Amino acid sequence: MKQSKFSSFEQGRVAYQLLRWTVLVIPVSLIVGSLVALFLWLLETVTHIRWEHGWLLWGLPVAGVLIYWLYRLGGKQADKGNNLIMEEIHQPGGGVPARMAPLVLATTILTHLFGGSAGREGTAVQIGGSMAGWIGKQLRLSVADLRILLMTGIAAGFGAVFGTPLTGAVFALEVLAIGVMRYDALVPCLIAAVFADVVCSAWGIHHTHYHINYIDHPLVDSLPFIHLDVWLLVKVIVCGVAFGLSSFLFSTLMHNIKHNAQAYIKIPWLIPVVGGIVILLLSYIAGTTDYLGLGVSSKSPNGISILAAFEPNSSVNDWSWLWKLVFTAITLGMGFKGGEVTPLFFIGATLGHTLALLLGAPVDLFAGLGFIAVFAGATNTPIACTLMGVELFGTTHVLYFAVACFTAYYFSGHSGIYGAQKLEVRKWR
Template sequence: MKQFKTSLEQFTVAYELLRWTILVLPVALIVGSLVALFLWLLDFVTHFRWEHEWLLYGLPFAGVLIYWLYRLGGKNADKGNNLIMEEIHEPGGGVPARMAPLVLLTTIITHLFGGSAGREGTAVQIGGSMAGLIGKKLRLTPADTRILLMTGISAGFGAVFGTPLTGAVFALEVLAIGVMSYDALVPCLIAAVFADVVCSAWGIHHTHYSIAYISQPFIESLPFLHLDLWLLCKVIVCGVAFGLSSFLFSKLIHSIKHNANAYIKIPWLIPFIGGIVIIVLCYVAGTFDYLGLGVSSKSAGGISILAAFDANSGVNDWSWLWKLVFTAITLGMGFKGGEVTPLFFIGAALGHTLALLLGAPVDLFAGLGFIAVFAGATNTPIACTLMGVELFGTDHVLYFAVACFTAYYFSGHSGIYGSQRIVVPKYNNGAD
């Protein structure tokens, strides 16, 4: 009887696997295709802005346009990623399908006119809204809709960065601090893998990053000691700095949003003023390199994520802080886009600076900052460690983990997602 029961469980597992594959495939197909369109448009408007720098002066008016687009047709879609997370925690009114075209359009407008923003938020919102639409059409139960929304997050994230494993784990880890929901593990992995395949099939190519540094043992005479312990100490120190910068970013963006709404009584003036501030900051910083995604720059010697991996690039000691301020103002004052790619920039530039200060390999520490600042700001250290593996390879995986886990703890309980719940605190404050 026990053997029969075990066999029955395996059939049940096989049935659920087949069922979720069938449910997830349309999500992956639609989200992968929309993310491909989004990335193509993003690349087009970025290069167009580089050729027509005068577009920056239209940023305040673009902000007003974004405000009215959401005011007229957005309704609760303006809550973005937080709305999707709230629906997963407690199903309510659902995730509106209009979120996808609205966030896609407004993110493109933000980048066309020079706002400092990313792409993850847009991809996740596309995934969540399309998953919600499919769940509604199929009349799924609240429990199944919850899982389908998580697959939308994983599909959007996996496709936009070309990191399907990270996308799957991110969707499980980002919802709450301290726990992961394993009931959606396989559906999220299926969604992320297929969405990435679909996105790539449309001819989209992701940026290639590499770390040339080869790790050596600190003491050559001890063959069993495979680590450079002195380098590991530097990684820990930098992990603390990465966590603190995550904390600063999260606090600043929330503070700007709160104070803008509290002190600027006319709502459409918030993005208008924000656009003016960004224009002024460009002239104070003396460069336009902190606008847009920041993956690459218009000029060969410019400041960008890719440049941060080069010890002889134009990245300076304060590049990370400039990008942090530009992005916090852009997103805190009503423009649309994600936070993650700017976090990559902040982390890579900070890692570059710290590596030169500590006499450490610049490309390795730029890579560590790339993933660790993201880990601290989103409270997803496991997903970010896996991202390091998917982007940079397995050679330095222990350093990836140490940097991400350290940043996670030192970022505190703050984060860029207000709807993220604290289930297991990061530390015990002594209370019973």
């Protein structure tokens, strides 16, 4: 390409844009990082309250009715959640209402207080998107700039809630459409995610730490150019297929539950009531409450949780992943609020645990692979999830992270948890 004689002027424009976006993004990061810190503190508080007062579970159907009416009275389009933010980025319309942030925060806390099986990513992203949209309106930004600011809100919310700013930035670029990424928001999203994570941590919020202790050894010692265990890589590919299929199962089941509930339960506020009753019955059948809430840790030291999935001799059983999948699909499909990602971590980690024992593979490594790969398949974001593996578990096994996430991405098909995600490039021709 011929070098422009105005290259120095172009670099000056680049420097100006970087400075401009830094100034625009800082208030987004400050507000979103602080609200996410409040959300995480409240989430931990209500989780311990529910552990101490098991009778709260019986109030889940009533909580569902309250959530329905809160959105009916004040939510309007806010009930569409993450999909509304993505639709506004694709095709600007009525905007993302600022009321989305307090509504989703309050209703997610209600869901967790009374035992719904949900996550936190959706709430954080909606907080980020609604606050970014509000700031953009106050500043009267152009449509193009508002789109980018909404993406920085996604990045800020995601990066702060998991303590993974690099993942948050790439996730905001990758999640909008299958097969393409938007690079016009690359630096603003990175700035937003990093600052929001710093702000969240400054409030004293600590994220869960996960560890993979397995050390890889080459299978063929006589071939020094092979730096990995080839047989283990084959097992990772096989499990990647299973992770992708479980992503497909979760997305399909959740969407079908939502569709059928709206089709067959004619009184809308009865939908969460029925969902709450079903969750109560499933808890009785399963004989445990470990599939409720986030599932990162358990009330009992010997309970089933994400952390337990990394231990070979834990209480995780062969069907723990399926139980959590069903609990979460019902909770979110029947009108309760929260995210899908942390339950996907649970599903993936416990499935990885089960497959590792079946295949004679390292449990902690495969729990970590499932952790990120099921998420990759359900959101169609394999690059972001590979980076999440690096940010959470370190760089030692990055090749296995990539193989698992990319394989799961392809075998999850064109389904996904976000209905507003566009299909730009098909996964096969």
